[in-house]
Amino acid sequence: MPTTIYLAGPDVFLPNAIEVGRQKMAICQEFGFKGLFPVDNDLGVEADAAAIFRANCALMKRADVGVFNLSPFRGPSADAGTVFELGFLFSQNRPVYGYSNAPESYITRVAAAGSLPERGGRPVDRDGLAVENFGLTDNLMIVEAIRASGGAIAFAPPGGDASASAALETMPSFRACLEIVRQRFH
């Protein structure tokens, strides 16, 4: 039985979500893994939300490993659904790995253009809320969970199509991540 990998990420919101899911499952197979792709892409009426939730939880429970697309989504952090699933799988003692199109530190993205104000020598955002300043690429719970599980985060090399959709697919960093997973499991 090949090692199974839950493929979490906001990929499900891409215009070509189904194709991206197939592509990621094919790449998993290349690496000797079986990819499990969530079903969020079947967006529909409210009645379906509970069914999608249950299906994704069931799929996570079948996974040996989680690989998370942590690319920033509608803000400086990873997608909320993806982060929920990271917490879920980490809590189930599964090794978790990430990949992302954004190698810079979290505070760099919050600052965007320009520098942040400070309060008591610590950086805050424009609303006066503290900004984590650990040099990590996202909230410490995300990055440290991956480290604690023995995982790692791979980042995309620059270049290619710069559209938001294309940046979110980030197959080069997905491949780089699977290469790291392979070194541990094969």
Add this chain to the structure above:
Amino acid sequence: MPTTIYLAGPDVFLPNAIEVGRQKMAICQEFGFKGLFPVDNDLGVEADAAAIFRANCALMKRADVGVFNLSPFRGPSADAGTVFELGFLFSQNRPVYGYSNAPESYITRVAAAGSLPERGGRPVDRDGLAVENFGLTDNLMIVEAIRASGGAIAFAPPGGDASASAALETMPSFRACLEIVRQRFH
């Protein structure tokens, strides 16, 4: 032994984080619960991130229930660290509850001013990425996990100080949430 409640939320980033934490723990005590407040507010150098992570995970494992401040944080969704912890505690079969300053649907916040474009009859954001349209207040994994655990989300009544910091504290909805928790556990 009183029921213990893990008090998750971006409250740790507030200027008065320690005071807010004490206030929430005092309210817990009023309701007959013991509040456990995370230690993220001790923001410091990178070396501390792993220690904070371990301390928060240890604190979550001691909790009987999770109460999450799901108010939108630096984007249309709840804070990433908070959502990680929601996934973690849900996965540990703990009942999870939420409260928030934003009762409107997620899609309303993504749309902000104006309406969203559509693709194939479904709403997408300005980058062409699908927007969940279930009438839920956040990503379906968040809202459905709370429902599946038997929990609920309480929303703040309008009014009061409209600053971002004050809106994030949202003690009235925290109290409303504890009232719901009390009905189940006492």
